[in-house]
Amino acid sequence: MSNRDYANRKPTKGKAKSTRRKSQAPAPRRFPLLLLLVTIGLVGGFCYFLWSINDSSTDDTEPAAVVDKPKKPVVNKDPNALPPKPKEQWTYQQELENKQVEVDIPDAEKAKPSRPYQMQCGSFRTLSQAEEMKAVIAFQGLSASIKKVKGTTGDWHKVSLGPYDSKRQVERERHILQKAGINGCIILFWEGA
Template identity: 65%
Template sequence: MTNRDYANTKPARKGKVKSKTTRRKSQAPAPRRFPLVLLLVTLGLVSGFGYFLWTINNSAEQLDKTAESVVEQTVVKPTQKQVPKALPPKPKERWAYQQELLNKQVEVDIPEVTAPTHRYLMQCASFRTQSQAEQMKAVIAFQGLESDISKVRGTTGDWYKVSLGPYDRKRQAEKHRHILQKAGIDGCFLMYVKK
């Protein structure tokens, strides 16, 4: 048994069955007529442009002739009073800075370079026992940085602080802090210390 699609087929009319060839003949476009109006408009525009060019053909020469006649009529022979005076002599330069600059010596006061009055320390950890501080110092040493351990007596007892520095510039301290952050040591902070 074959499968037929009854949903997308149109029912055939009883009596007359049209073939596919007759449908194509009825849908053929009608032949186009020659556009007579378009031809007339185009001819009118072309002839108008030709007439415009013909009218301006010699107008430039006529304008030159009329301008020459107007100039000839307005030119009057100059009298002695109307003769322009001669130009004044060229002025001398008043500036002598070029010669002065050739022989000039400039003295500049350069201030002495002074050591910075502040430093930065970076504290990374503080521990209760010295062995924990030594372990942190070893982890920092594996990153290629040198750290110090300092013992501080506080109100709650002795603390061992692991710190880096001192740094003269904050940029160098930040660079070392980023190196330690990549290694997983995130507790470092900068301290501003005056000398």
Template identity: 55%
Template sequence: MSRDYANKKPSPKKRSASKKRGAAQQKRSIPYLPTLVVILLLGGFGYFLWFISGSSDDATPESAPASQVVEKPTPKPAKKDPNALPPKPTEQWTYLEELENKSIDIEVPEGAMKSQGPYQMQCASFRKLAQAEEMKAVIAFQGLEAQVRATQGTTGVWHKVILGPFESKRAAERARHKLQRAGINGCQIWLWEY
């Protein structure tokens, strides 16, 4: 026996129950009583905050009745702390006026003012010319000019990477610091060899 469920019509009892459920779902609305209670509580709390915002502990005697006015005791002078720091002194700068027209005389030995001569800086020494040329290129990227000199040593030919001449040792030191920031360490400063 086969039943046809697709064309079957619901019975009148089931139809009226489903209509009531659909009407109840559509008819749901905001509950008025709880909403009204929440609004009244919030309003009362807001009024309470507004009411207490005008009062404070520092009420003036004019606003309080005479029976509620309490005189505050006068504070006692504080005891002096033996570990307290003294007040900060005021700064007075007078050295500008004192040094305005001053001159300083220094006695310098005669040989001290003469320059020792030009300086050179050697950064590396290689057996192979290609390695010396590579170091020269790295130094050139730092904005300094280097030379490669071949010298005969007791163990064979060496290729030295040399910078200079520098007019002062300070200029040579400045170049060495520039190379150290680039990661080239071990440069030595000497008097220039002709």
């Protein structure tokens, strides 16, 4: 099989032309007279409807009982005049002027939480891993402590921060640690030293 260059091939003259039959031109379309008549009829009917309802709002057809009443003379008022000021109906303003509000202020001792918070950021088998976590926390400007705890499976070294007086302080420091990539911190109640 030989390779042919179809891109640079010149058209052949006089050889087989297309075998397609030339289609006959479609017959010229007639103007849709029926559609025009229907459209004119609909537009004319709509215009007549609008003309007939135009004067219906000004009809003075009143019931017989109302016709017997004498009509009030029409007074030409200034169209730019404002209506009279409405009469004030509210009484709460006078009630509030003589009202006293009593507020109970809690004592400072009662406002403090009975159990302050702490945050635990890790629990490790080896002391070196706990020291490494403590160093990463120190680079964030926070101070952590390591506590050795005996568990059912052996000794554990817990890295924790705290105590904190409010949960808001704990959340603020947890967000600082999350920005540094330390995501495993949990908030607990302070267990004491």
